[in-house]
Amino acid sequence: MTRHYFLLWLTVSMVCSVGLSNAEADVGPTVTLDQPAHFTAVEGNDVQLPAASYRVEQFGDSGLRLMRVGAPPIEIQATRIPHDESISAPLTLAVMEEGQDEVLHLVLLLPDGQALDAAGSFSGVQSRATFSPTLRPLQLQSAVTQIKVTPQPVPLHPAPQQILPASSIIRVPQASVGNVIAAVNQGIWITWNYLAMQHPEVVAQTFADVQAGKKPPSVLAGFASSAELNDMLKSNWTGEAARLNATS
Structure with a gap:
């Protein structure tokens, strides 16, 4: 797989409610x-973010709004997840897991201990990016510790923190795949993100097996939070597994 690179610059300051100007x-x-x-846009369709600088803010309960100069805002779907970081202003992260060069996470950390994680891809293969599990609290902690934080000057409207520019993407360790056993690529370190990208049919079949009582829910440990898994298990995974197997 061709390795993808992009330049990531992070800044944090007070969030304004007015439109984006130069x-x-x-x-x-x-x-x-x-x-x-x-x-994935909030309407459910694929949306491409052009190469540009974006201001990021929360959109609704589970979405991100991205704004850039001279263009209308773009709203994308995100998943609400918890985090343990002590921050006093919203913080945006762009994260990829080690060994992965396809799935990109745009994460907005909020001071209330909640974060919004939007999973996307460079290729636009949303059928696979959709399966990408959210980042875990330890992964978010790893990302935050890689960023240099300095005090903000204290003029009229001081921002509590400032994130200095980073020269490359933030890489974090991959999440464990738990107890899922997959007969694919034996001998390599299999993770949820690996399965989501390379074998989404395995992920779908695992969910289907849990729904059918063939496997315990514990096999999904590490994929998402308990609340997220409960919602995901309401879907027709047997049908999704059949569809993916037919197209693979």
Whole structure:
């Protein structure tokens, strides 16, 4: 797989509620990509983020709004997840797991201990990116510790923190795949993200087996939170597994 690189610049300051102008391009949590990435819009369709700088803010209960100069805002789907980081202002992260060069996570950490994780891909293969599990609290902790934090000057409207520019993507260790046993690529370290990207049919079949009582729910440990798994298990995974197996 071709290795993808993009330049990531992170800044954190106070979030404003006004529209994005040239003067406000650097206000609020921002992220800059030097190559396009695909995400799922709030309407459910694929949307491409062009290479540009974006200001990021929460959209609704489980979405992200990305704004750039001279273009309308883009709203993408995200999953609400917990985090344990002590922050006093919203923080935006762009994260990829070690060994993965396809799935990109745009994460907005909020001061209340909640975060919004939007999983996308560089290729636009949303059928696979959709299966990508959310980042775990330890992975978010690893990402935050890689960022240099310095005090913000204290003028009229001080921001509690400032994130200095980073020169490359934030890489974090992969999440454990738990007890799922897959007869694919024996001898390599299999993780949920590996299965989601390379064998989404295995992930779908695992969910189907849990629904049918063939496997205990514990095999899904590490894929998502308990609440998220309960919601996911309401879907027709038998049908999804059949569809993926037919197209693989």
